[in-house]
Amino acid sequence: MLLISFNNPPRILFISRNPSFLITLLYAMSSSTKIIAEYAKSGKSACKKCSQKIDSKSLRLGLKVRDPRGYDSVKWHHFGCFSALDSVSVAVADIEGFLELTGSDQEKLKQLVIEGDKASVKREGDEVTESDKRDLKKLKTNENEETGQEKKKTSQEKKNVTNEKIVAEYAKSGRSSCKKCSEKIESKSLRLGVSSWDPRGFANTKWHHLDCFFPLDVDLVSPESIEGFTDLKSSDQEKLKKLVAEQDQSFKKSNEDGETELQGLDQKSEKISDSPDEAIGFEIAFAVSDVKDNYKGATLQPKWKAFQTIIYLERVEGLHGSKKIAAFDFDGCLAKTSVQRVGANAWSLMYPSIPEKLQSLYNDGYKLVIFTNESNIERWKNKRQVAVDSKIGRLDAFIKLVNVPIQVFIACGASKGQEVDPFRKPQSGMWRIMEQQFNSGIPIDLDQSFYVGDAAGRKDDHSDADKKFAEKIGLRFYLPEEYFDA
Template sequence: MSTVKIVAEYAKSSRSSCKGCSQAIPAKGLRLGIVNRHPRGFDTTHWHHLDCFPFRSQPIESAEEINGYALLEKSDRDALKKLEDEGFRNSDKVAAFDFDGCLVNTSVKRIGADAWSLLYPTIPEKLQSLYNDGYKLVIFTNESNIERWKNKRQQAVDSKIGRLDNFIKLVNVPIQVFIACGLGKGSGQTDDPFRKPNPGMWKLLEEHFNSGIAIDMNQSFYVGDAAGRIKDHSDADIKFAQAIGLKFYVPEEYFAA
């Protein structure tokens, strides 16, 4: 039977590729390796980018346990500690949510990191319960203002990121976020494959940002407010869930029930 250890080092060349996303690891870039030591006496190492490393399937009690940790630059040691402290996890169970109109109240007339409010008081408790049950929490959100506001693009970015950061601080659970910045159909441009209802953001998660862990579609689900009802602004959320094959809930059904 083989034994496993985890190592960290800076790549000596750009010849290694990440086992998680299959992309090259640049020379001098930080890489984490899973080393299998076989009884015959040789080692095999599977290298990963930091963001692609399967911490869920290769758990460690502390970052200091990683071979080579003490030799890393402080910024990289801090990045490893941050992942440990935040408890970020990849999982076969995904609880996914829209942001605006689902988790928070926002208005197109108000901008800024603080221009939002919690949609339901039960949200922090619900998200914590999901996290405790082993779910990976993910937000998929469209934000066309980042593309549309060509003269105020940084303001649109700061506003969106600020709201998301402040929300995650409030609910106090690790959440992975995907933002589609392109415009939709009818804008005179090619339809953005990452903008909901297109499934591009989900494919990114599935193929590159879940450490290669297959997602259990029977246990996973998606919550969003754009369900094609009379007062809804669109049907993007329900069609996004249908395109992926996920169970779908509207916010009042999931958080107010």
């Protein structure tokens, strides 16, 4: 890979066969990127190169990049794992936190920059191989494509590159869920899927309800090109043709409004994506008028409110929004509880280290949040007040014991048959509403945030809801014994 400065005169800055190293340099050269040096505040961060933990108080280097979603993301490395820096692009004085380091570590960092200058920069006149020339041609071509100076690939070409195809069929059972609305797809109903070849060696299909699948980029597909189209009933074929035709009109209008073909493809990709990072964006309609002082007739304690099927603790003294979230399950994670026992005092601390750990996190700038399911509140229709008082009483007592501000969300709804409660773990609704409405507008850094829960799908676990909850959001996941009893 060849990296060139196109200043006047142009010159070769770097030649390398290591793409990851080039990415590091590109990060370092970006005006929106900063290099940070500091001593690790805990032993929980992992090196982005070797994936090993970075010891507490050891020197670490990071690349701070402004994420398109509006927050800063830091990629931390061991000092020895951080690729040699190109001193043409960065000076020691530009490294954030340099002046806070000890004298010996400042010298180590200076030496790293000097070594990077010697090792990574080839000056004018150095030999450029034919392979390097081809790499440079690719680099320039990609740049031209991105800026519109070269002809963009068509949507069909994009589709061929990703090796995706659209499939239509009647659901063989009622077990599949729609990737857009998360609701079950009824057996024998018409469903549409995007099928792609997984690198692990099998086809992976993301199924949708018919109405949830659209809008489609019509340059990407015609009804007749959909696999399985000819096997559908004639009425369903007509329905599919109509939806594609409607999308055609919508697509043409969007182009008239100035949206490019490439943007249309990007929007399509967002709708069919199932990755944690891209799934984070869905909005929950929230209005103050929908907030209640009671939950389905059960009166809530002061500072507690209800919204749809969740009960939450309003902002308490000392609780502040933060880009770093330390999130926890409650039952079986922070507190020992039993389904046979009811009452505000029917619990005990799960691990003796919990108060100290939580206080340390709070002092380290984390916001502490509890996400807990409690279906008894929904099921106990005749004793709902008892269930509410028991759950809220335990949480209030726990917060008082650990003596640190904590935000709390309780998912009260219970999933019934094909009906899925969007707030009940493993669904991510509780996290979304915290992120969108109760974090002072501060974007969350997922790399620095984490979730601790006991439901991980192990042999004796009641479910894997906690582990899947973390996976849906894109959070690091810890078991309670790993985090509190280490």
